[in-house]
Each structure stands twice: as C-alpha cells, then as structure tokens.
Amino acid sequence: MTTVGYSSIQKGLHWALFALVVGIYLLTFGDDLFQRGDPNRALAWWLHISLGLLLAALVLWRVALRLARGAPALPISMTGLERTVAKLGHFALYVLLVAIPVLGILLTWFRGDALTFFGLFTIPAPFVADRGIAGSIRELHSLCANAILILAGAHAAAALWHHFVGRDEVLERMLPRREA
Template sequence: MNTPVDRYDRLTRTFHWLTAAVVIFMFASAHIWENLEKGTPLRKGLQSVHISLGIALAVLILARIAWRLSGGTRLKADSHPALNLLAKMAHGCLYLLLLAQIVLGFLFRWAQGEPFNFFGLFSVPAPFAIDHAWRGTLGGLHDTVAWAIIGLAGLHACAALWHHSIKRDNTLRRMLPAPRDAV
C-alpha cells in the first residue's frame, strides 16, 4: 500500500493532468479547425478557445515551474540511474518545448495583427511590433513544436505505462490520486 509520501502532492498532480488535458485539446482543436471552412463560426470558436487556453497555459506553466522550484514534492527515484537521467532530460525538454510553444504562439498571434484576448475578458497587447511577414515562419515553428510536444509526451506516457505494466513499479501510481481507502 502506498503512503502519501510515495506519491506526488495534489497540486503537482493537478498541474500535470491539467497541462496534459489543455495540450491535448489545443493540439486537437488546431487540427480540427484546419479542416473547417474559413470564416465559419465553429472554426472561429475553436481558434478563440485555443488562443484563450494558450494564455491560460502560459499562466499554468509558469505556476507549475514556480511550484516545482519552490515546494513541489520531491520523490526518491525508483529506477536505474540511466533511466532517471533520461526521465529528467525528457521532463526538461517538455518544459522547454512548452515554454517555446507559448512564446511562439504569442508571437504568431501578434504577427497576425489580430485581437488576442482571454475568453473576451481582456486583451493581451503586443509589447512590440512584429512584422506580418513573420507570420508564416512563426506559424510553422508553432506547428513543429506542437508535434514535438505531442511526440515527447507520447513517449512520456509510454514510459509510464511500461513502468506500470512491465516493471510493475510505482512510477505511474505516484502521479495518480490515492485510493480512497489509503487516505
């Protein structure tokens, strides 16, 4: 039976799963609207939600990094040192890719010169002018980084499932809520 020390704290788990859900929705929504006719309400709605969630993701990732640096649960590594190093490198790359994606998303939107707001509540003005000619480059980079995030996150999920199914260790359980009878 796991003790509370054997799993990540509730906030760390919430950050993890919320990030995963937002990233998956944003990736899917972008690929759905690409197949919709330009100017349709559904396409515009998906784009608007995507942009708003991008702003929310920026706040979420910054909060997640601050929590990790200041007080997030640190757990003893369960694996071989080489696997632990690989896991740390993958996590570091995921954080860097997420930060790069957020920056690219903001720059791309500002280069489009279109409104950039959070669920219609407030706008995010461009802090400097970005030449519209950069739209294609920034959009391409934003798309490439999205695929890199999905690929690396997929490997991350496969590694968790490998730990759970093949190694039969606690790696996956540490990121899941505690069973009710364990509390």
C-alpha cells in the same frame, strides 16, 4: 531538492496540462473542418488562443511548484541511463510547455491580432504585424506542438512500462490517491 511525493495540486496540474495540450492541439483542426468565413473556424481559434493563455498560466504555476518542491526521488530500481533519460525527458517537456505558449503569443501579435482570454480581457499587439516573422514563428510553434505530443506519448509509454513491466511506483506517483 527531492520530496516524498507529488502534492495533489501538482498532480492536478499535471493532468490539467495534459488535457489542455491535447485539447488545444485538436482545435487546430478547425482549419480543416470549417471553411474560411465560417464562425466556427473563428471560434476554434478564439478557444485555441484563450486555452493557450490558460496553459501558459498553469505552466508557470507548475514550474514554480517544481522549483519550490522539487520532484520525488526516482525508484532505486532505475538504472543510471533510465534516470538520465527521465530527467532529460522531463526537462524537454518543461521547455516545450514554456516555449509553445510564448511562441503562440508572439505568433498572434506578429499576425497583427490582439490576445484575448475568453473575452475577459484583451492585450493588443505591441508591434506592427509582419507576415514573414509570423510565418517563421508559426512553423516553430507547430514543430514544438508536434514534438510535445511525441514526447508526451513517450512519457506515457515509459510510465506504463514502469507500471506493468518494471512494477515500480513511477506511474502511481502521479495518480490521485484512493482513500481507504
């Protein structure tokens, strides 16, 4: 299913997810910036987990909208290869946007910690902590986090290429519309 354009909600979710992914990733540097036992280190991880849960909720909303509305048709100027790469890239971004929070939730629980969402509610770990499993999940979570940054960078570069070189509307489809 294709639509004429992205809705303002879809655009807002796109940019909110971008900001959350970058912000959550930056919070992981709390380990390097703060010593063990420093309350700021714990705060960075508390925010990382809370924002990760927010990311998960917004990703579910974004996926639901994508399934309900589809995506606008790609410009006819795009080659078959460009269309294939664009579709595979978007699919990979969605897979990572779903996988990263799921892995983060599992990591938190396998470390023996409860999930908390900005202190509003807490979900205790449903199973016993297991450091071995937690370590494996952490590696996969980190790998996916690095992969999404690389893929998002390629996504942004492609959008800029379309805007400045291809001179088509690919980038503008996701920008807020200016009212005349």
